[in-house]
Amino acid sequence: METIPPNTRPLDGPAPRLEAPAGATDCHIHLYLPGYESQPNGPKIPELATVENYRPVQKRLGLERVVVTQPNAYQFDNRALLEALAEIAPQTARGVAAVAPDTPRDELQAWHEKGVRGARIMNLPGGAVTIDKMRDVERLIRPLGWHLMVQFNGRYLDDYLADLHKIESEYIIDHIGKFMDPVAADDFRVDDILRLLDRGNAWFKVCAGYEASLTGGPYYEDVGAIAKRVIKHAPERIIWGSNWPHVGVPREQYPDDAEQLDVLLDWASPELRRKILVDNPAALYGF
Numbered sequence: 001m002e003t004i005p006p007n008t009r010p011l012d013g014p015a016p017r018l019e020a021p022a023g024a025t026d027c028h029i030h031l032y033l034p035g036y037e038s039q040p041n042g043p044k045i046p047e048l049a050t051v052e053n054y055r056p057v058q059k060r061l062g063l064e065r066v067v068v069t070q071p072n073a074y075q076f077d078n079r080a081l082l083e084a085l086a087e088i089a090p091q092t093a094r095g096v097a098a099v100a101p102d103t104p105r106d107e108l109q110a111w112h113e114k115g116v117r118g119a120r121i122m123n124l125p126g127g128a129v130t131i132d133k134m135r136d137v138e139r140l141i142r143p144l145g146w147h148l149m150v151q152f153n154g155r156y157l158d159d160y161l162a163d164l165h166k167i168e169s170e171y172i173i174d175h176i177g178k179f180m181d182p183v184a185a186d187d188f189r190v191d192d193i194l195r196l197l198d199r200g201n202a203w204f205k206v207c208a209g210y211e212a213s214l215t216g217g218p219y220y221e222d223v224g225a226i227a228k229r230v231i232k233h234a235p236e237r238i239i240w241g242s243n244w245p246h247v248g249v250p251r252e253q254y255p256d257d258a259e260q261l262d263v264l265l266d267w268a269s270p271e272l273r274r275k276i277l278v279d280n281p282a283a284l285y286g287f
């Protein structure tokens with residue numbers, strides 16, 4: 001593996017305008033640790049992004065808890081994820097792994113003891129586990145009480161609705177539904193998301209609006225309209241994530257992390273921000 005320089009993206013800057021409440025949680029980051037190679041079928045590792053790199057970001061945003069999500073680059077090799085969870089204080093970190101349908105149950109139990117609480121379903125290029133394997137994975141993780149983290153292009157939600165309705169476990173609709181390109185807030189597919197949330201086992205993650213937005217930051221009006229409608233409808237089912245270190249876009253397009261948190265000033269009231277940042281993640285991840 002070629003030498004990859006340490007993460008050099010800016011980590012400091014003005015604090016966010018939003019003052020995060022005690023116990024605030026970043027529900028979506030990725031880490032790339034030295035000694036672990038990208039796997040076949042996964043994208044190349046852009047650069048290292050370690051626990052040490054993330055700590056200044058976490059401090060700057062005023063966050064206390066974090067959920068580390070298995071990067072696509074590592075595919076089914078979850079060793080870096082488990083190492084990162086061990087390095088972060090166990091009481092403040094959880095993980096979401098890539099789970100193959102044939103993963104041994106004793107291995108899943110060992111991951112659970114190290115802080116893993118979810119399985120990633122990524123129905124976009126580079127994903128290790130796609131929706132066609134989702135129900136097999138769900139059957140594996142259900143006895144552990146884990147959830148599924150499901151990401152897809154929301155424009156094709158019709159293709160996935162039947163499978164989503166069959167999920168019995170908790171699951172997250174990731175990245176604001178990731179409509180590429182964004183649709184209107186009153187689009188029928190947003191209606192479908194609200195109905196999924198009303199069933200009581202779906203969650204909605206406000207994360208990485210910059211990946212789909214055409215209007216851009218700092219307000220992301222197009223994806224923001226979707227987010228605001230969903231937040232208003234089901235505030236008890238919403239969580240937030242920074243998506244640090246933002247490898248889904250070119251370096252020159254990396255967003256400011258404070259900006260990613262400050263969208264909640266426009267999208268949610270102070271009372272709902274506490275739910276989104278503290279209470280909801282605590283309920284889902286067992287903090």
